[in-house]
Amino acid sequence: MRWGAIQTYIEPFLGSGAVLFDVAAQFPHLKILALDRNPRLIATYGAIRDEAPAVIRQLWEWQEQYWQAGETVRRQLYHQVRDRFNAEEGSAADQAAAFVFLNRTGFNGLYRVNRQGRFNVPPGRYRRPLICDAANLLQAQRVFQGVDLRAGDYGSVLGQVDAHTFIYCDPPYRPLSATASFTAYARDAFGDEQQRELSAFLRRCRARGAAVMLSNSDPHNADPHDDFFDALYHDWTITRVPARRSINSQGDRRGPVQELVITNYPVTLPGGAPQQKNWRGAQDRLEEDSLHKNYSSH
Numbered sequence: 001m002r003w004g005a006i007q008t009y010i011e012p013f014l015g016s017g018a019v020l021f022d023v024a025a026q027f028p029h030l031k032i033l034a035l036d037r038n039p040r041l042i043a044t045y046g047a048i049r050d051e052a053p054a055v056i057r058q059l060w061e062w063q064e065q066y067w068q069a070g071e072t073v074r075r076q077l078y079h080q081v082r083d084r085f086n087a088e089e090g091s092a093a094d095q096a097a098a099f100v101f102l103n104r105t106g107f108n109g110l111y112r113v114n115r116q117g118r119f120n121v122p123p124g125r126y127r128r129p130l131i132c133d134a135a136n137l138l139q140a141q142r143v144f145q146g147v148d149l150r151a152g153d154y155g156s157v158l159g160q161v162d163a164h165t166f167i168y169c170d171p172p173y174r175p176l177s178a179t180a181s182f183t184a185y186a187r188d189a190f191g192d193e194q195q196r197e198l199s200a201f202l203r204r205c206r207a208r209g210a211a212v213m214l215s216n217s218d219p220h221n222a223d224p225h226d227d228f229f230d231a232l233y234h235d236w237t238i239t240r241v242p243a244r245r246s247i248n249s250q251g252d253r254r255g256p257v258q259e260l261v262i263t264n265y266p267v268t269l270p271g272g273a274p275q276q277k278n279w280r281g282a283q284d285r286l287e288e289d290s291l292h293k294n295y296s297s298h
């Protein structure tokens with residue numbers, strides 16, 4: 001792999017796009033294709049790219065209302081916006097603003113839909129949430145300018161993958177235990193079968209000459225004998241890295257867990273990666289992580 005030869009960056013599980021923002025800033029010459037199966041998320045990014053001022057105006061208005069209101073009126077406003085979002089009322093910019101508003105004021109910033117596809121997260125309780133982060137939205141507008149944004153299944157990008165592509169996949173993580181498994185009833189189930197299908201897809205990308213990177217949870221956090229990914233990617237480079245995922249509300253249970261970075265090229269980490277196993281409390285933390293990951297798309 002000659003890194004200078006990379007011309008295209010593809011991220012088919014976009015979510016909040018944390019990696020894409022970094023890549024776009026560091027490598028402005030790249031052609032970028034970003035995809036997610038959540039059409040509402042992609043439409044939101046599209047509206048931020050194409051009409052950020054209208055999105056900001058609406059968010060500013062709701063922020064003013066929210067900050068001045070007491071709890072009852074705040075809840076009313078939340079439900080009003082949620083109903084409009086579910087009815088797909090208003091312009092693309094209004095819909096995008098609703099998506100951001102619900103993300104900023106809903107319970108734990110979750111994104112969750114019921115079987116009918118209706119967003120059903122209850123209101124959260126915040127003192128003075130930043131609903132209209134204009135600087136951030138304008139920066140996102142700049143980053144998205146050249147980005148090809150698409151809604152769909154990750155498999156649909158295969159045609160764009162060639163020897164000049166870097167593809168990064170951050171799929172819904174594999175739950176660490178049966179009790180942590182929400183995949184049985186989650187609408188967007190991503191169980192072991194889907195993880196296997198994804199590995200077959202990534203092998204096809206590799207065969208096309210692309211540089212491939214995948215991240216996932218490390219089953220060793222919960223069970224040192226669970227070699228699901230080690231077996232699935234036995235002929236790839238598997239790097240175990242500590243990840244800081246502090247979503248546990250009990251401070252004493254916060255801390256690093258181990259995650260997997262799987263690549264089809266060798267990786268050297270600065271200083272070497274710690275290879276800790278079975279960290280205390282890791283399973284509990286990851287069960288919550290799985291919940292967060294399975295339901296959070298932005």
Ligand SMILES: C[S@@+](CC[C@H](N)C(=O)[O-])C[C@H]1O[C@@H](n2cnc3c(N)ncnc32)[C@H](O)[C@@H]1O
Binds near residue numbers: 013154171
């Ligand atoms: C773990 S999140 C990605 C997190 C992201 N890297 C970030 O920084 O937030 C997984 C994302 O994959 C999307 N997704 C799930 N199944 C998919 C599929 N089959 N094809 C494309 N996207 C999918 C979900 O909508 C969700 O946004």
